[in-house]
Amino acid sequence: MDQSNPGFKKVEEYLATQSCTWVFNPPHASHMGGAWEHMIGIARRILDCMLLERKRFHLSHKVLATLIAKVTAIMNARPLVPVSSDPESLLILTPAMLLTLKTGSVPPPPPGSFEEAHLVREEWKQV
Numbered sequence: 001m002d003q004s005n006p007g008f009k010k011v012e013e014y015l016a017t018q019s020c021t022w023v024f025n026p027p028h029a030s031h032m033g034g035a036w037e038h039m040i041g042i043a044r045r046i047l048d049c050m051l052l053e054r055k056r057f058h059l060s061h062k063v064l065a066t067l068i069a070k071v072t073a074i075m076n077a078r079p080l081v082p083v084s085s086d087p088e089s090l091l092i093l094t095p096a097m098l099l100t101l102k103t104g105s106v107p108p109p110p111p112g113s114f115e116e117a118h119l120v121r122e123e124w125k126q127v
Helices: 007-017 035-054 061-076 096-101 116-126
Strands: none
Touching: 007 096, 035 061
16 A cells, blocks of 8 residues: 555554554665565575575475475574673573573583683684
C-alpha cells in the first residue's frame, strides 16, 4: 500500500486509534529498511555460501527447508552483545536463548590455568 492509495489515510487513522505507529517503507527502497534488511542480507550470504558448497542448485523442498533451518540456526546463534574477552564469563546472550528460554549447552572451561599474560601472548594466533 503506498501513500497515493485512497485507503492509505483510512488505514493510518485506524492504526492511530489502536495506538500503532505507521511507518511507511517505500517500495524499491530497501536501504530504508534498516535492521531487518541487514538481517535479510546476512541470511542471503549464508544461503549463498551453503549453495556454493553444495555445487548443486536444483533443490528439493526438503533440502531447501533444511538449508533455511540451518540459516535460521546460524542467525539465532550470533551474539547480541559484544563478546567479553574475560575467560570467566562463558555465557554469551543469543537470540536462540531468548526464543527457547534455555541457555543451551555451555562447554566446560578448558583444563589448565589462564593468566592474563598467557592470554595476551597467545592472542596473535586468533587473528
